Amino acid sequence: MSxxxxxPFGIKDKLGYLFGDLGNDFTFILSSSFLMKFYTDxxxxxxxxxxxxxxxxxxxxxxxxxxxGRICDKSRYTAAGKFKPWILRLALPVTVSSFLIYQSSLAxxxxxxxxxxxxxxxxxWGSFFYTGVNIPYGSMASAIxxxxxxxxxxxxxxxxxxxxxxxxxxxxxxxxxxxxxxxKDVMIGSRFTAVAGVFSLLALVSYLLxxxxxxxxxxxxxxxxxxxxxxxxxxxxxxxxxxxLISIIVASVIMLLSQLTMQQMINYVFPNFYGDASMQSVxxxxxxLGMVVAAVVAKPLAxxxxxxxxxxxxxxxxxxxxxxxxxxxxxxxxxxIGFQTVSWIGLGVFSMVSWALITDVIDYSEIRNGIREDGSxxxxxxxxxxxxxxxxxxxxxxxxxxxxxxEQTAFDSEVVNGIFNISTLVPAIGFIxxxxxxxxxxxxxxxxxxxxxxxxxxxxxxxxxxx
Numbered sequence: 001m002s003x004x005x006x007x008p009f010g011i012k013d014k015l016g017y018l019f020g021d022l023g024n025d026f027t028f029i030l031s032s033s034f035l036m037k038f039y040t041d042x043x044x045x046x047x048x049x050x051x052x053x054x055x056x057x058x059x060x061x062x063x064x065x066x067x068x069g070r071i072c073d074k075s076r077y078t079a080a081g082k083f084k085p086w087i088l089r090l091a092l093p094v095t096v097s098s099f100l101i102y103q104s105s106l107a108x109x110x111x112x113x114x115x116x117x118x119x120x121x122x123x124x125w126g127s128f129f130y131t132g133v134n135i136p137y138g139s140m141a142s143a144i145x146x147x148x149x150x151x152x153x154x155x156x157x158x159x160x161x162x163x164x165x166x167x168x169x170x171x172x173x174x175x176x177x178x179x180x181x182x183x184k185d186v187m188i189g190s191r192f193t194a195v196a197g198v199f200s201l202l203a204l205v206s207y208l209l210x211x212x213x214x215x216x217x218x219x220x221x222x223x224x225x226x227x228x229x230x231x232x233x234x235x236x237x238x239x240x241x242x243x244x245l246i247s248i249i250v251a252s253v254i255m256l257l258s259q260l261t262m263q264q265m266i267n268y269v270f271p272n273f274y275g276d277a278s279m280q281s282v283x284x285x286x287x288x289l290g291m292v293v294a295a296v297v298a299k300p301l302a303x304x305x306x307x308x309x310x311x312x313x314x315x316x317x318x319x320x321x322x323x324x325x326x327x328x329x330x331x332x333x334x335x336x337i338g339f340q341t342v343s344w345i346g347l348g349v350f351s352m353v354s355w356a357l358i359t360d361v362i363d364y365s366e367i368r369n370g371i372r373e374d375g376s377x378x379x380x381x382x383x384x385x386x387x388x389x390x391x392x393x394x395x396x397x398x399x400x401x402x403x404x405x406x407e408q409t410a411f412d413s414e415v416v417n418g419i420f421n422i423s424t425l426v427p428a429i430g431f432i433x434x435x436x437x438x439x440x441x442x443x444x445x446x447x448x449x450x451x452x453x454x455x456x457x458x459x460x461x462x463x464x465x466x467x
Contacts, residue, residue: 006217009145016213017144017154018161020087020137023206025165026199027098027130032260033170034192035101035122036397037267040406042189043107043114047405051397053119060127061386068135069379081216083143083375086136091207094129095200101125102196104189131382133207139378142359143216148453152299152307155355162351163291169199170263171284174270178277184411185277244364245377247442248357249384251434255315255354256388257395258430259347262322262340264396265423268405273416274333283337287344294348306446307353307360312439318346319431326424347431360444363452395426 035054039045075082101121106114141154177191271277294314301310321343330336358381366372403418444452 006215009147009150009215009217012213013144013150013215014153014157016210017141018157018164019206019213020140020210021158021161022165023091023203023210024130024134024137025162026169026203026206027095027125029162029166029169029263030098030173030196030199031101031122031126032392033263033267034173036264036400037187038102038189038192039114039118040400041187041410042104042192043118044111045114045118047397047400049115049397050118051394053115053122054397055391055394056119057123057126058386060123061131061383064127064131065135065379065383065386066376067379068131069139069373069375069377069382072136072139072375072379073373080211081140081143083136083140084211084214084216087133087207088211090129090132091204091211094125094133095204095207097121097125097129098203099197099200102193104193107189126386135375135379135382137210138355138358138382139375140214140216141355142362142374143218144214146218148356148359148449151359152302152353152356155359156295156299156352158355159291159348159351160295163288163295163348167284167288170266171281171288174277174280178271185271185275242361242365242368244361244442244444245380247437248361249381251437251442252354252381252384253388253391254430254434254437255350256385257392258427258434260388260392261396261430262343262423262427264392265419265426266340268400268410268419269336269423270333272410273420274336276333279333279337283340286337286341290341290344291348291351294345295352298349298352301349302353302356306449307357308438308442308445311350311353311357312435314346314349314435315431315438316346316435318343318350319428319433319435321346322424322428322431326421326428329420343427343431350434357444360449360452363449363456364444367452367455396422399426 036047036050039050040047072083072086075086078085080088101118103117106117109117141151141158144154145151173192173195176195177187178185179188179191180186266280266283270280270283298310321339325336325339325343328335328339330339358378361381362372362374362377365377399422400419403415403422404412405415405419409415
């Protein structure tokens, strides 16, 4: 049921939604890209332990994500909406807890103390406070507007927010935290702690801008349908039999396994394999330009061919780029950056439409189950994404340990060649597999999505007449 008194959907909503993901990524990208590097090189904790901490947090997310989704679905509507209040309530806790993770002053503490501190602070940030903000934020898209075009715009602007956050974090951190010592680029812990504090402040401001700029216009469940809300067991049973949801969950796990492995490994490729950490910032700029190209072409391509169709094609394109890089093994860092940029263009197209795909799944689930549960469906999707994050952290940590990486062996020839292999081959396999999942398994291709939209518009028209 739409609120007729609110302002029409427009640029304020798009910018507000952009700031929401910008706030997310000031802490999330910092964690996904640099947590392992910070703890291995500054805190002296092994990569395998860091990966284990990340994977442990994801198991906890199995409960906290679903719980937050149910809380969102059962929350009362306020003047600000149903989802926005949670962003305001938890903006400060999530940003403070992120800063606490990166305390280099504890580097001299006993190993067990540092490991316990890592587990406690990382789980507090990721499994509780970040979940408490991110689930309402993602669910809110379907409450901002019911129109598919508007939702695609929100998906694009969300991705742009993530792109800006990613560029600032991955491009800025290497310039600020590394120092050349004995001809080698070394991360300085105190600098990293200060940078983490700045990013926490920026995240807080971004969340507040999201809250004040975005307007919720659509009630996800009409008041008379509240008593039909499924319990958690029915929700999970429905999810297991939902082909669209299960396939997009699998796709998300594969995507994040590939993307985050690539992102994590560039922290080792540039300073260790190519011996120049500053080029990581250059790579971030060129990859961001690739994402800009993707942002320009994604919406018209999605309108012409369908979101799932272009997602499948673009991921296979990205996978081929990484596979060529693995076989060519260029000595020039510029050639490496060029191939990575090509892969990021392919990945970027998928990223621009990925958040609109989940709204298609929410629509499909409503038709299939007779109940609209934005928060619960998004929570399951978010949990799947966190599984991908955990898997990439666990895989990266395990592979780095397998090739013998440590603070002492970081520049050995066998180790640096192993770093290059991980950074190219894992994404290549993952992106190609992801394309095949979206093409052959995921059912919501263009014609089916259009039919679902027609059915829901008729349903909402009937509801309006009854009211």
